[in-house]
Amino acid sequence: MAEGRRGPVSAASELLLRVWADPHSVGDARRAVKDFCHNGGLGLLADDAELLTSELMTNACRATHGLITLVALRDAAGVVVTVTDDDRSEVAMLASLPAIDADTGRGLFLVDQMAGSWGTSRYTGGKTVWFRLP
Numbered sequence: 248m249a250e251g252r253r254g255p256v257s258a259a260s261e262l263l264l265r266v267w268a269d270p271h272s273v274g275d276a277r278r279a280v281k282d283f284c285h286n287g288g289l290g291l292l293a294d295d296a297e298l299l300t301s302e303l304m305t306n307a308c309r310a311t312h313g314l315i316t317l318v319a320l321r322d323a324a325g326v327v328v329t330v331t332d333d334d335r336s337e338v339a340m341l342a343s344l345p346a347i348d349a350d351t352g353r354g355l356f357l358v359d360q361m362a363g364s365w366g367t368s369r370y371t372g373g374k375t376v377w378f379r380l381p
Contacts, residue, residue, distance in 0.1 A: 260287065262319040268311045273304040276317050280328060287321045292380045295361055296326055299378050302354035303330040310334035325380050333373040
């Protein structure tokens with residue numbers, strides 16, 4: 248499977264995108280996941296997948312300066328999106344709504360409220376955050 252900032256190549260049920268931690272990468276990932284859902288007959292999930300991907304990618308771009316790997320897998324039931332970076336800090340699994348005047352902190356709350364399931368995995372070199380729709 249090919250990789251690149253502007254040109255992910257997807258197989259029938261898999262999308263792989265490796266990007267640098269850059270604000271433009273968030274939009275690239277968002278569009279790639281939305282197109283991936285539409286192309287696989289999951290158009291009803293596309294907007295939610297796009298939003299949740301944006302939240303995970305934004306967090307990854309803030310947490311790391313290296314490469315970020317996004318993998319999306321789809322089947323007839325839905326889509327799973329994983330975002331992996333080299334940041335070793337833990338992700339709080341208790342996603343709570345921040346203060347009303349807070350500028351940040353709503354991303355994982357949205358993931359928690361909208362995803363069918365979500366979680367994190369840590370490994371020696373970093374972490375992965377994932378969600379499943381529906």
